[in-house]
Amino acid sequence: MTNTIACVEKADVILVTGSNTTENHPVISAGIKRAVTRKGARLIVVDPRRVKIATFADHWLRPNLGTDVAWINGMMQVIIAEGLYDRQFVEARTEGFEALKQVVAKYTPEYVEGITGIPAADLAAAARIYAGAKVGNIVYCMGITQHITGTDNVKSLANLAMLCGHLGVEGGGLNPLRGQNNVQGACDMGGLPNVFSGYQAVTSEEARRKMEAEWGVTELADKPGMTVTQMLPAAHDGRLKALYIIGENPLMSDADIQHAEKSLQHLDFLVVQDLFLTETARKADVVLPSKCFAEKDGTFSNTERRVQRVRKAVEAPGEAWDDWQIVARVAGRMGYAMPYRNAEEIMDEIRRVTPSYAGITYARIEEEGLHWPCPNPEHPGTPVLHKEQFTRGRGLFHAIDWLPPAERVDDDYPLYLTTGRVLYQYHTGTMTMKSEGLMDRAPESFLEISLRDARVHGIADGDRVAVTSRRGTIHLVARVSSQAVDGTVFIPFHYAKAAANQLTNAALDPIAGIPEFKVCAVRIAPAA
Amino acid sequence: MGDHDMLVMNGNEFTIEPGETILDLARRQGIEIPTLCHLKGATPTGACRICVVEVEGARTLLPSCTTPAAKNMVVRTESPKVVEARRTILKLMLASGNHNCAARGSDEGDWTSFQLEVEKGDRSEELCPVWGDCRLQDLAYRYQVTGEGLPRTAIPYPLEDVNPFIVRDFSRCILCGRCVQACNEIQVNKAISFGFRGAGTKVVAAGDNPLRDSDCVFCGECVQVCPVAALVEKDVRYRVRPWETTTTRTTCTYCGVGCQLRLHVKDGRVVKVSGVEGVAPNYGSLCVKGRFGFDFIHSPERLTTPLIKEDGAFREASWEEALDLVARRLESIKAAHGSDAIGLLTSARITNEENYVAQKFARAVLKTNNVDHCARL
Ligand code: SF4
Ligand code: SF4
Ligand code: SF4
Numbered sequence: 001m002t003n004t005i006a007c008v009e010k011a012d013v014i015l016v017t018g019s020n021t022t023e024n025h026p027v028i029s030a031g032i033k034r035a036v037t038r039k040g041a042r043l044i045v046v047d048p049r050r051v052k053i054a055t056f057a058d059h060w061l062r063p064n065l066g067t068d069v070a071w072i073n074g075m076m077q078v079i080i081a082e083g084l085y086d087r088q089f090v091e092a093r094t095e096g097f098e099a100l101k102q103v104v105a106k107y108t109p110e111y112v113e114g115i116t117g118i119p120a121a122d123l124a125a126a127a128r129i130y131a132g133a134k135v136g137n138i139v140y141c142m143g144i145t146q147h148i149t150g151t152d153n154v155k156s157l158a159n160l161a162m163l164c165g166h167l168g169v170e171g172g173g174l175n176p177l178r179g180q181n182n183v184q185g186a187c188d189m190g191g192l193p194n195v196f197s198g199y200q201a202v203t204s205e206e207a208r209r210k211m212e213a214e215w216g217v218t219e220l221a222d223k224p225g226m227t228v229t230q231m232l233p234a235a236h237d238g239r240l241k242a243l244y245i246i247g248e249n250p251l252m253s254d255a256d257i258q259h260a261e262k263s264l265q266h267l268d269f270l271v272v273q274d275l276f277l278t279e280t281a282r283k284a285d286v287v288l289p290s291k292c293f294a295e296k297d298g299t300f301s302n303t304e305r306r307v308q309r310v311r312k313a314v315e316a317p318g319e320a321w322d323d324w325q326i327v328a329r330v331a332g333r334m335g336y337a338m339p340y341r342n343a344e345e346i347m348d349e350i351r352r353v354t355p356s357y358a359g360i361t362y363a364r365i366e367e368e369g370l371h372w373p374c375p376n377p378e379h380p381g382t383p384v385l386h387k388e389q390f391t392r393g394r395g396l397f398h399a400i401d402w403l404p405p406a407e408r409v410d411d412d413y414p415l416y417l418t419t420g421r422v423l424y425q426y427h428t429g430t431m432t433m434k435s436e437g438l439m440d441r442a443p444e445s446f447l448e449i450s451l452r453d454a455r456v457h458g459i460a461d462g463d464r465v466a467v468t469s470r471r472g473t474i475h476l477v478a479r480v481s482s483q484a485v486d487g488t489v490f491i492p493f494h495y496a497k498a499a500a501n502q503l504t505n506a507a508l509d510p511i512a513g514i515p516e517f518k519v520c521a522v523r524i525a526p527a528a
Numbered sequence: 529m530g531d532h533d534m535l536v537m538n539g540n541e542f543t544i545e546p547g548e549t550i551l552d553l554a555r556r557q558g559i560e561i562p563t564l565c566h567l568k569g570a571t572p573t574g575a576c577r578i579c580v581v582e583v584e585g586a587r588t589l590l591p592s593c594t595t596p597a598a599k600n601m602v603v604r605t606e607s608p609k610v611v612e613a614r615r616t617i618l619k620l621m622l623a624s625g626n627h628n629c630a631a632r633g634s635d636e637g638d639w640t641s642f643q644l645e646v647e648k649g650d651r652s653e654e655l656c657p658v659w660g661d662c663r664l665q666d667l668a669y670r671y672q673v674t675g676e677g678l679p680r681t682a683i684p685y686p687l688e689d690v691n692p693f694i695v696r697d698f699s700r701c702i703l704c705g706r707c708v709q710a711c712n713e714i715q716v717n718k719a720i721s722f723g724f725r726g727a728g729t730k731v732v733a734a735g736d737n738p739l740r741d742s743d744c745v746f747c748g749e750c751v752q753v754c755p756v757a758a759l760v761e762k763d764v765r766y767r768v769r770p771w772e773t774t775t776t777r778t779t780c781t782y783c784g785v786g787c788q789l790r791l792h793v794k795d796g797r798v799v800k801v802s803g804v805e806g807v808a809p810n811y812g813s814l815c816v817k818g819r820f821g822f823d824f825i826h827s828p829e830r831l832t833t834p835l836i837k838e839d840g841a842f843r844e845a846s847w848e849e850a851l852d853l854v855a856r857r858l859e860s861i862k863a864a865h866g867s868d869a870i871g872l873l874t875s876a877r878i879t880n881e882e883n884y885v886a887q888k889f890a891r892a893v894l895k896t897n898n899v900d901h902c903a904r905l
Contacts (some may be wrong), residue, residue, distance in 0.1 A: 005785065180877060185883060287835040292825055306808070336892060430825040
C-alpha cells in the first residue's frame, strides 16, 4: 500500500475494486464501513459480484469479467474531457499525460458500456465523484491482479490516482490488500527471482558485491531466475530437477491443478517443509516438519509495509523446527555455515544489507510496528509513500489499451466463472479446515449462481451440479445468491474436494506471471 | 495558558481541550471515573450511568461520558452523592439475573436455592464463568455493594449457544449496550440491536434469531467488549479461568492486515485469542479467523517428525537422516545438472527472517536465483 490502513478513514471518497473486503480483509472493511456510515465518506465499488461491501456504496458498478482497463480508461476519459483532473499535480509531478489523453480519448462512457456493461451515466457519475474528492483512496485486491492483464489493471489504477492527484497524500493513495499475512515480507526479503532483499536487483553488480561480502561467497548468479509459474512448466519438461518448497501448497493454489501435479511428478527430488502433510507434501520425497506462528519469534510485514513482531507463545509439537533453522542446517551440511542463534540475529543481518529495513530493530517495534522505508534507527518510518516525489522522480502515465481476457464464453461454455475466498476459510484451507467452528460455518465448496441462471439451467438452491471448463469437471452444491450477477458464477478455491483450480485457466500475465484465476468459461448441468 | 478554558476537578484546576467530555478530561489527567457502557471509538450512549459526577450548580448528577467539559465547571468525581448513585446502580445490576459470584451476596441462606435456579439455566454447577475478569464484579468490590436485600429479578430469556463460537447468556447481561455499539459502530456488521422494551429489553439479532441466522459474521468484537459474562467464547466458558492463563502478544497469521493479537495459553495450549486494544493496525478488532481459527496449532495432524518416502510410502526419519538426504540430493543434482536445475519456493506464510535465510540459501549455497513464493497463485 502507498498509504496506511488507517488512511481509509481519512478519505472522503473511497473506490474499492476487485476486493471482497468484508470477507477477505474484514478488519479493513470495518474501517471502510466506518468511513461511510460515521464520517460521511462516499464509496464506489466496482466488482463483478454484488459483494457485501457494495451494499454500503453510493455506486456499485458491475463490469463484465476482465474489462477493468476499459472502465478505468472510461473514468479517465470523463475526467479529462470535463477538465476535472488535478492540473497542478499532473504538471508538477508526472509525465506522459499527452499519450494517456490520446489513448483514453476513445473510451467514452458509451463505448465503455459496450465493453463492460456498466451504464454510461453511472460510470460518468462515479468518475466525477472520485475526481472531485478532496482525498480519494483506491483499495484493490486480487480481482484486479489475477488477470492476464493484471499488470495493466494496476497501472491503470495508478494512472487514475495520479490524474486526480490522490497519491502522496494522507488518506489517499493506491492500496493493494495482500491476501496472505506475509506476502509483503516475502517480497521485501528477496523471495523473488530478480531481487535480493529490499528490491536490490540481482543484475546489479553493486548489489551482488555487497551480498557477496556480507555472505562470504563469490559468484552470485547475475541473471534473474524463474518465477513459480515458470518453474512448474520447467519441471514438466525436465529443465528443473529439484524443488524445495517451504510452507506453500501449489498443488491447490496453482491455476490448472492437473498440470501442476504432473509437473511435480517429473521432478527428480522434491522437498516440502510445512505444518501439515498438504496435497503438495504428499508428492514429496522428503517432508520436514516446521513450526507455526505461535511457536516462533520473528517479524511479519503487513499490507501497509508495517514490520511487526511475531512471538513464541507455545512449544512446537514433536520435533518441528523453525523454518530458518531447518534451512540453515541443510546449508551447513552443504558446506556453508549459517550460525544464527535466534531470529533477532537474522534481523540484524537483514538490517545491514537492506536499506529500507536498516532502522528497524526489535527494540523499536516492541509496542507498535514501523513502516518501511526506515533507513536508520532514528527514522520514524514511512507511513505514506511518494509524498514529495515518486521513486523514479516523475510519475509516469502508462497509456494502455484494453485487451479481452484469454478465455471468453461461447456456445459450449456459456457462463463466466470467477474464483475467490470466503470469510470462514483461508487460502488452501490447511489451517482453517482444522477448526470445527469454521468448518461448521463453511463446510464445503459451492457454486454461487444467480436466480435466473439457475432457472435457465434447471438448477435449484442446494442441488448438486457439475461444472465443466476446458480443463476439467468438478461437482458441488449450487447456492442461489443475490451476490451473483446473471451470466457469471463464483466458486471459492479453498476446497481440495471440488477444487476450483481444476477449472481455472493457467494463462499468465506476461509481466507479473500471475494466472488468470478471475476469468474462465464454464458450463453447468445438474449432477447425474 | 491564559487563553485556555479551565475547570476544577476534585479541587485541582485543569485546562480543557476543545470538544472533550468530562470523562475524556479525567482520563487524560489520570483521574479514574468508572465506566461500563463507554466504548472507545463509538458514540457515547450514557446508558449505564455509572460514570455520573457531581457538577456544581447542576440539578442532577451528570453522566461524564456525554457531558462536555465546560469553562469554570466545578466537578467532583467521587463525592458522597456520586458514590451513593453508583452503589444503587450496581445493586440493581447485581440483583437482576444470575450474578452468582460473591458480588451477589447471600440473603439469609437463600443462596442455595438461588444457585440451584442459576444452574438450571446455565447448565453448570460452577460459579460464573468470568469470575475474576468482570468489570461489574470489580466495581461491586470497589464500591462495597452486593445484590443483597433486593429480590432477584428473573430473566425470561434462555441461554443461546447454537453456534460454534459465542455463548449469549442473557441472565448476566446488564444491558450496557457495548456489544451493540461494537457491532454497529466499530465493526459495522449491524447484526445486533436492542429489542423489546422496558423490563423485557434484550439484545437481539435480526428479529430475535440465534446469531447463526443473522448477519453476524462472528468477529467476536462483542465478546471482547462485554464487561460481564453475557458474551463469552464457547470454548472458554467454564473451561478456562483467567488466572489459569498467560498471554503472549503476536501478529495474526492469516491475512495481510497483520492484526495484533494476544494468545491466551493454558497448560501449553492456546485456548483463546483477543485483539490488542489501542495499537495499530486493528485497535482491538479481529475477524473470525484471527479470533477463532487457532485450532490448527494443536491439531493432531501436525507433522511432528521428518518423513522420507520409500517405495511410494512415507516413513518417519530422524532429523540427521532427513537433512543428510536433502543435502546430498541437492548437491548431486547441482553437480550433475547445474545450479539452475534447482528451484526454491519460499513462503508468504513464514517470517521475514525465514524468508531472508531461504533466499540466501538459494543464492549463496545453491547458487541460483530460482527463488519465488506462491503469492502469484
Ligand atoms: S457477570 Fe460479573 S458480576 Fe455477574 S456473576 Fe459473573 S463475575 Fe459476578
Ligand atoms: S460477533 Fe461480530 S458480527 Fe456477531 S454480533 Fe458480535 S460484533 Fe456483531
Ligand atoms: S484477524 Fe482477520 S483481519 Fe486481522 S489479520 Fe487476522 S485474518 Fe486478517
